[in-house]
Amino acid sequence: MTGARPAGPLAAVPAGPKFALLFLASIALYAVPGLAAQIGFFVLAAAAVLLTRTPLLRLARMLAGLFLVVGVVAVTLVLTTGWEAAAVSALRLLSLCFLAYAVTLSTAFSEMLALFEALLRPARRLGLNPAQISLALSMTIRFIPEIRTQYLAIREAQFARGLHHRPVAVLVPLLVRTLESAQDISAAIDARCYDSAPPQPRPAPPLSD
Template structure:
């Protein structure tokens, strides 16, 4: 499955996705109100404990953090040379806490669970013209289409490499776009052929109000 999720049975894995996302949301806002190195260091220890409790394999965590390091090191060096190292340490610690918290949620929550939370959270938006079931249908479609499109892109890349055109952006994008546009008609017909109706007619006797 195309996802960063790592299966497990810890209490963090089992916690409802809504709770985890809410904590992440509040936590990330709170982080920017605190500027103290000891507090951030304590948070780091706490998060390390949570990672330990979630029994995540080191490999996955390290891989997630490696890309973050590419950004954190220049930011720290920037502060060392331009402002001062205390501010740099504080900034880097804060970003690290934020990233680790987010990585923890990402690694322990199934994307499908998060989509369900989103659909529930989007329900009040119905009053401003958003259709939550359509939105989650589209999300599911994207998840289904991504591996398909990546395969197409990979094929085009290989084909153009054989022609020596793999360094030509137009030669890569144009075939991918043509395939996309051709697919769109077939897919929408296939979806409707299976009885999907984006705006189902609600019988008069079921309408409220």
């Protein structure tokens, strides 16, 4: 589940600063207007992805679906709002996704898990288990690319059946597959007897007279 250890300069940066920068960058992308600014953001985001030192073939496979979706969005916006607005929107989407890829590709699963657990530690006062919640969040982030792959496969199959005008025909199978994957993961965790709650101290044996 953890995969290979991330490589590249970004792997040396702690998970906390990387996620904080991702959060701030997502705000800046929509707060700063103008095509020139979005081009600058895109160049920085592309450089961040390359700094993960992911093999180019793997990177191309990961980003192929993203470029396809953003391309469809851009063409639609060109027809409705004009080329400049479409370019700004497309660059924003690409930059945000590139930055998210850069963070996830350069962050080990264990680091992500530790970060979320630390952030969610106050939830223990509400009777929640921060470690279990952080595990769910970390696995959700890790499996977003897999969900995207399933979405593209289902969409292509429904297009071949002539159902491309029915969003439900894509969303329902995607939901079913996602729930099946979640159930399989849950069963695997249960099989390993995962319990992140701290062990309860055993009561001291009674003293004999």
